[in-house]
Amino acid sequence: MSNFLTKKILIRVGGGLLIIIALVLSIGINDAGHRTVVQHLNGNLDVVFKSGPYMQWAGKTTEYKDVLTFDFDKTQNAEGVTIDQDGISVRYQDGGEGTIYGIGRYSLPNDMEHMLKVHKEFRSNDGIAYKIIKPITEEIANHTAGLMSSEESYTDRGTFTTRAKTQLTKGKYVTVQFEKVTTEAGMEYCLEANLTPALKNECKNVKKTTKLIPRVAKKDGLDLHASHDFDQYGIRMAGFTLVDWTYEPKTMKQISDKREATMAIITSKANAERAKQDAITAEQQGLANVKKAEYEKEVEKIREVVDAEKAKEVAVIKAKQRVDVAIQNKLTEEQNKLAAYETKKKDIALGQGEAERKKLVMLADGALQQKLDAWVKVNRAYASEFAKQKWVPEIQMGATGESGNNAATMIDLLSTQAAKQLSLDMKMKK
Secondary structure, eight states: OHHHHHHHHHHHHHHHHHHHHHHHHHEEEEOTTEEEEEEOTTSOEEEEOSSEEEEOTTOEEEEEESEEEEEOSSSOOOTTOSEEOSOEEEEOTTSOEEEEEEEEEEEOOOSHHHHHHHHHHHOSHHHHIIIIIHHHHHHHHHHHHTTSOHHHHHHOHHHHHHHHHHHHHHOOBOEEEEEEEEESTTOGGGGOSSOOHHHHHHHTTOOEEEEEEEEEOEETTEEOBOOOTTGGGTOEEEEEEEEEEEEOHHHHHHHHHHHHHHHHHHHHHHHHHHHHHHHHHHHHHHHHHHHHHHHHHHHHHHHHHHHHHHHHHHHHHHHHHHHHHHHHHHHHHHHHHHHHHHHHHHHHHHHHHHHHHHHHHHHHHSSHHHHHHHHHHHHHHHHHHHHHSOOSOSSOOSOOSOHHHHHHHHHHHHHHHHHHHHTOOOSOOO
C-alpha cells in the first residue's frame, strides 16, 4: 500500500514538473528594438512586434532587429552592426574607379504580411543584410557614380549623396543615353552657344569630343524611377550618410592634371585679359588726363570770366553807389538850404513879430516899464554915489542948516533931468 502511494505521488510530482516546464517553454520575451517570428507546432507563423512576454506554445522562434545597419566606413564597429565592411567600390562615368565610405540604416516592415515574406525568403538578420540590403546599396552607389564623372563627384559630393539617398528611397533612376560634347581642360567655355567673334576665333581649333553617356530620364519635369526591390518586402531606408571618398591614383592624377591645365589656361587668359585691360586702362587714363587738362583750362577760363564779370559788376555797383551818394548829398544840400531859408523866414517873422509887439507895447504905455526901469537905475546910481560923499561937514563953522538942502536940491535936479531925458510923465492918466 505504501509503495502504491509513493508511486502515485511521484507521478503527480513529475506531471507537475512537466507542466511547469511546458509553461516555461511556452512563454517568450521580445526585447525592445526587436521583433520575433514564431512558428507554432502546427506550422502556423506569427510575428510579435510588441516588446515584452508572449506565448510561443513551444513553437520555434526567430528574432530580428527592427533596424539593420550596413556600416561601410573606414572604422570597425562590430557591436550593433549587421554588416561591417571597408567602403563600397564604384566606377564613374569616365571609367575612373574609387571608393565611398559611409553608413546606411534600414527599417524592417512593421506589418505581418511583409515581415513573414522577409522571414520566408531570408530567414535571419544576416540573410536580409547580405541578400538584399548590401546588394541594393552597392548597386545604387554604382548607378549614382555612373551618372557623374570622377571630377564631378570630387567637386560636387553633395549631389552624389542626394542622388544616392533618393534612389534608396524611391528606386533606381531610369536613364537614357545622350550625346555629351567635351573639350580639352580649361576650354569648356568654347561649348557656349553665344560667343563673341573674338572667342569664336579663339575656339575654332579647339578639339571637341562627343560621347554617349547616361542621364536621368524625366517625365512631366520629374525624375523617373524604376520599381524598387525594397518595396516588395516593405523595407525602408532609415538613414544614409556618406563621410568620405577615395579615388585611384591615376584618377587623382587626372583630376590634378586637369585642374593644373585649367588653372594655367585660366591664369593665361587672366593675364591676357589683365594686359588687355591694362592697355585699355592706360588709354583711358591718357584720355582721362587729356580731358582733365581740358577741364582744368576750361575751369580756369570760366573762373577768369567769372572774376572779370564780378569785377565789372562791382565797379558798376560802386559807380552807381557814388552817383547815388552824390544825388543824395545834393538832395541833402538842397534840403539844408530849404531848411536854412525856412529858419531865416522863421527868424525874420519872429523878429518882426517881436519888434511889432514891442512897438505896440510902447505905443500902448509909452514904454512906461522901460522908462521906469531906467529911472530906477539912474536914481540908484545917484544914490550910490551920493552915499559915498560927505554932505555934512565934520566941523562946521558959521551958520548952519543949508547943507541938507543942497543935497536934496542936487538929487531933485538930477531926477528932473533924468525924467526929461526919458520923457517920463509921472502924472496919473485919467
